[in-house]
Amino acid sequence: MGIDWGSASDQELWSQAANEYAGEAFGELFERHANRVYAHCFSRTGSWSMAEDLTSVVFLEAWRRRAEVMFSGDSALPWLLGVANNATRNAQRTLRRHNLLLAKLPPAGEEADIAADAAARVDQERLAQHLLCAMGGLRQSEREVLALCDWAGLSYSEAAVAMGVPEGTVRSRLSRARQHLRDLAGEEQPRCVQQLNRSPARLLAGGAG
């Protein structure tokens, strides 16, 4: 029987980084957070295939930068999403750095083989790209805080860990970002304006589909 990693906290798993259990412990961390990281990468890139590559990259980067980890409570997720922010910000450069490892994984996007699922994925990708287009008028930091708080569902304090800024900065930045997005929605932007009639928070609440 294997070690019961499932009952260990993220901090306990991370504490194994210096010994022979590091591989299993990081495997458990991957299992625990991969879907949230994947969703976040998708919301930042609007591409499923790039999100798959970036999810791997986030965990490889997390291992490379393991000494810098910051926990929010017991969770490493906010910090991982911060790593994901950096990875998506410099996506091409980051992907190039890990190109050799990524080449050994199954090709991204290969499994969307059921027609309905494939159609849904295409729809989601289109919507994400519309939203990203709309958010193009926002500052980088505003896009990040919206993605973390409104899409990934992090609390202010968790987003603060992810962004490496004080909680108060997250609050004010988020408020400005939402206002800025509403302002943009009022402007003429034919490609994006239909989606922008609703704020990301309302999209989250169930209006987009």
Place this chain on the structure above:
Amino acid sequence: MSYFHPQRMPELPARRRKAARQQLEQLVAQSANSRARRHPAVVVAAAAIVVLSTGAATAGVVAYEAVSDRTQARCFAVDNITSHDFTLIAQASKPLTFEVVRNARSTCRALFRIGVLRPGHAPGRPDRKPSHYRVPPLVVCVWSDQTAAVFPGGKGTCARLGLSAAAWRQLGPRRLRPGTAAPIP
């Protein structure tokens, strides 16, 4: 429906997920093992030095010392400083990550709880159900390099091993002279 709520998002495809996890585990294990291979010899040497230089510590006076290096700590499965039955915990460089080592006793307790460490055994795979893992009483001593070393045992264990007991509670090195009595951690 919302497309963006994470709980409603499609999951990372299974095949890709499995391969990515395997790759991560291999990479991490290779990297961690290449560093871990060094420590047994270092431990033997350090242990010999401690035994030779601190024999007087068993004279009945409990000595306390501050743990000044919190970059790592050792969790022992046996109360024997020459044993290799220990595991290293967290090396960190930023303030919040010190908590793992600062709370070395609770981290080690967790390792006993999940079965990584078993009293009297080499760290290894457990053979019983997780709920049956026993956590022994633990005591924090100061290793020769001023890091924390956590052993199964109680009061007097550090002295018997020729080590100082750790004075964790804010008696920093400047305020605490080696060998000075201090609150039990």
